[in-house]
Amino acid sequence: MEWNAAEHSHERFAVASPEIRELVQCCNVAERIGHGSLIWFGWCPGGRQRSVPSHGSHLIAVTRHGARHLLAAMENGELNMGHWDIVLRDWLVQQNYQHPRKMGACFVWPSTGGFQTHASGCDPKIGDRVGDWNQSHLQPGVAPRPGKDHERDRWLAYWPEDGKGGAQWLHKMEFNIPYNTWKTEDPPTTWHSDDYDWQTLLWNR
Numbered sequence: 001m002e003w004n005a006a007e008h009s010h011e012r013f014a015v016a017s018p019e020i021r022e023l024v025q026c027c028n029v030a031e032r033i034g035h036g037s038l039i040w041f042g043w044c045p046g047g048r049q050r051s052v053p054s055h056g057s058h059l060i061a062v063t064r065h066g067a068r069h070l071l072a073a074m075e076n077g078e079l080n081m082g083h084w085d086i087v088l089r090d091w092l093v094q095q096n097y098q099h100p101r102k103m104g105a106c107f108v109w110p111s112t113g114g115f116q117t118h119a120s121g122c123d124p125k126i127g128d129r130v131g132d133w134n135q136s137h138l139q140p141g142v143a144p145r146p147g148k149d150h151e152r153d154r155w156l157a158y159w160p161e162d163g164k165g166g167a168q169w170l171h172k173m174e175f176n177i178p179y180n181t182w183k184t185e186d187p188p189t190t191w192h193s194d195d196y197d198w199q200t201l202l203w204n205r
Helices: 018-032 064-075 084-097 196-204
Strands: 038-044 055-062 105-109 155-158 168-172
Touching: 018 038, 018 155, 055 064, 055 084
Parallel strands: 038 105
Antiparallel strands: 038 055, 105 155, 155 168
């Protein structure tokens, strides 16, 4: 396939969509409360427990710190071969409550979106996996919006210690707060203000 520079120009990606900005805000807040190395955004529940991920890795955000943890766990046998979502879920529960090298992860509730009906990629004998957009554990988009099934608050949460109960709520998200919006610039080498709080904010972002 021939590379077309016009199709990959910076201008096409210069303005982030509201959903991307809202995902970034979730990541920033999760990091500030010590659970930002891995954020599980899109997932499926299991059985009657609808508030925690059981399987389905539709969308997962990982920092470099989190990726190093995952790589180390793969190399030393903590993360074994298997269904990735199930293995990851069990390992994260262990990391948070038992392991000395705590990962610092969380998931978002309700799940950010779902999936369309599709043929199973895990086991052809299953046939089609039926889409879950009508299920109560998910909500389209990221930030709450007016309209039926769009108005629930987003929460950062974690699995219960025994891995069997309901969600452990960590933080209710508030969107479109400037402090939660990530800036890509490096901290300035020359401060433009003597305000210590402003300097600290710039340095920590």
